[in-house]
Amino acid sequence: MTLATVADTIEHRAAAYAALPVFTAFRDDVIDVERFPRFLKEQAMAARWFQDLIWALTDIPEGPLAAFAAAHGKADSGHHKWMAHDLAAFGLGGMSEDDWFAFDKLHSRVQLSRILARSHQATDDERLVMLCCLEAAGEVTLGTLNAYVHRHGLLQQTHYLGDAHVRVEERQAQAIAEAVAPAMASTSSDLLDLVDLVFDALSRMFTDGGLRHYPELLSPQLQVGGAA
Amino acid sequence: MSAPMAMPVSSSSVGVDDVVAEVLWLAQHRHVPLHDVRATLEQVRPWLSSYAEWVLTEDGFEIITGGVGPRARQAVCDIAASAGLSSSSVRFFRAVAEACPDVMVGVKVPFTSNHSAPTSPTAYVRTALAKDDARQVLKRAAARAGWSFQPGDVVDEHPSCDTLYGIGVVDDDGAPMLKTYVLQEVGDDVAFVSLRLNAAGLHHAHKEYAADVEVKTLQASPLWGAALTWMQGALGIDTVGHVGREVCAHRADRWKIYVERIGRIATDRSLR
Numbered sequence: 001m002t003l004a005t006v007a008d009t010i011e012h013r014a015a016a017y018a019a020l021p022v023f024t025a026f027r028d029d030v031i032d033v034e035r036f037p038r039f040l041k042e043q044a045m046a047a048r049w050f051q052d053l054i055w056a057l058t059d060i061p062e063g064p065l066a067a068f069a070a071a072h073g074k075a076d077s078g079h080h081k082w083m084a085h086d087l088a089a090f091g092l093g094g095m096s097e098d099d100w101f102a103f104d105k106l107h108s109r110v111q112l113s114r115i116l117a118r119s120h121q122a123t124d125d126e127r128l129v130m131l132c133c134l135e136a137a138g139e140v141t142l143g144t145l146n147a148y149v150h151r152h153g154l155l156q157q158t159h160y161l162g163d164a165h166v167r168v169e170e171r172q173a174q175a176i177a178e179a180v181a182p183a184m185a186s187t188s189s190d191l192l193d194l195v196d197l198v199f200d201a202l203s204r205m206f207t208d209g210g211l212r213h214y215p216e217l218l219s220p221q222l223q224v225g226g227a228a
Numbered sequence: 229m230s231a232p233m234a235m236p237v238s239s240s241s242v243g244v245d246d247v248v249a250e251v252l253w254l255a256q257h258r259h260v261p262l263h264d265v266r267a268t269l270e271q272v273r274p275w276l277s278s279y280a281e282w283v284l285t286e287d288g289f290e291i292i293t294g295g296v297g298p299r300a301r302q303a304v305c306d307i308a309a310s311a312g313l314s315s316s317s318v319r320f321f322r323a324v325a326e327a328c329p330d331v332m333v334g335v336k337v338p339f340t341s342n343h344s345a346p347t348s349p350t351a352y353v354r355t356a357l358a359k360d361d362a363r364q365v366l367k368r369a370a371a372r373a374g375w376s377f378q379p380g381d382v383v384d385e386h387p388s389c390d391t392l393y394g395i396g397v398v399d400d401d402g403a404p405m406l407k408t409y410v411l412q413e414v415g416d417d418v419a420f421v422s423l424r425l426n427a428a429g430l431h432h433a434h435k436e437y438a439a440d441v442e443v444k445t446l447q448a449s450p451l452w453g454a455a456l457t458w459m460q461g462a463l464g465i466d467t468v469g470h471v472g473r474e475v476c477a478h479r480a481d482r483w484k485i486y487v488e489r490i491g492r493i494a495t496d497r498s499l500r
Contacts, residue, residue, distance in 0.1 A: 001328055001330055001331050001355065001356045002328075002329070003327060003328060003361060003365070004327045004328070008326070012326040016322075189364040192327075192368060196368055200372070
């Protein structure tokens with residue numbers, strides 16, 4: 001018998017991530033337009049964290065992956081700034097210190113920190129495997145929310161969830177997978193642990209965030225891991 | 229498949245309708261409510277052509293089915309969850325199954341006339357994992373399922389085990405319990421042995437499986453009712469795939485008789 005590769009595992013974990021109750025709720029329009037903006041300030045916080053994650057995971061100054069990493073880092077920089085426009089468009093104002101650092105969002109910062117901390121001393125392959133996981137999850141997150149704003153006529157109010165962002169992100173996970181093809185074909189338990197780490201952190205963050213922002217709509221028993 | 233499964237081989241002349249009829253006969257004669265059985269049959273029916281097995285238990289019977297691939301994986305999750313397997317155990321199964329993508333997965337659904345008997349389904353992955361790989365797969369699956377205990381070291385509890393031939397998960401008093409299957413010496417023979425592990429540690433009972441047992445050697449007793457006679461007479465079954473004996477220091481041994489109807493398990497020794 002064969003064991004699942006890193007690529008297989010990213011695919012499995014991304015599918016489980018897509019099945020999290022919060023994403024299912026968006027896909028099924030359980031979350032109505034009035035409730036929709038509740039999570040946007042936390043998204044602004046997370047988007048800024050993702051910028052750090054991308055910078056850290058593309059910090060490959062030399063070697064065969066350096067050029068690819070630099071190009072990816074450049075293409076994926078500055079997107080968080082679009083959130084300022086989105087917050088204003090939805091009438092939410094700017095980010096306050098509490099919006100960044102309030103206790104109720106500590107859980108999200110912890111999960112993001114788990115990923116950021118692991119980038120320290122990561123090998124080049126490990127960085128790009130983690131980045132591939134982020135991008136695979138990002139396709140789910142952005143894809144789900146972009147489809148939602150399309151369906152509900154909110155496209156004009158958002159840059160971060162808009163089509164331009166979707167186009168930038170398209171095929172990024174695939175491009176990373178091609179750049180580190182041997183690692184993606186590996187069954188190394190160290191690399192598989194990294195995949196688990198990233199998806200576990202993101203799944204916990206979105207599950208917890210969903211329950212905080214939409215407690216009346218999301219079932220509490222589906223916490224942590226959801227349909228994983 | 230409670231004894232570990234193999235890839236299904238369609239060599240049997242028995243069809244899905246035959247298996248359904250047999251299961252309904254079992255329900256009637258083992259005094260199990262037909263409504264429950266029919267509901268499960270409806271759910272498992274699409275998979276019976278891949279693999280179908282039923283098991284005589286001391287106070288009822290069990291249905292086992294399964295298949296290979298992502299659809300089978302999802303079906304096992306759905307069937308097991310419908311039959312009451314906890315979400316934590318389903319997540320563990322899914323993680324193991326995804327880590328071993330090209331092997332058969334299966335589900336066993338029990339039916340009993342004894343209202344105090346355990347009724348948790350079991351979800352299985354028919355692995356052939358080297359010890360170190362097994363440890364990693366178990367560790368990662370437990371983490372993904374949010375288990376409070378680390379099951380990877382259970383492989384060391386199997387003496388002289390070099391391959392894990394199956395991983396199962398069941399609920400015991402509502403909490404996940406791991407089942408492992410290895411080939412090891414039992415008396416003068418080599419047979420599958422299953423250990424069970426939960427948060428409290430290694431379970432006090434283990435299970436041994438004798439393979440390819442002739443029905444005529446099984447003692448007719450009130451325990452099996454008319455089932456043995458029916459198996460031999462109406463179904464023409466002379467040999468059963470496995471006889472399982474659950475060994476526990478605190479009580480009498482418990483027995484099960486495993487009868488494959490569609491698909492085939494390789495014999496114990498051929499797996500080595």
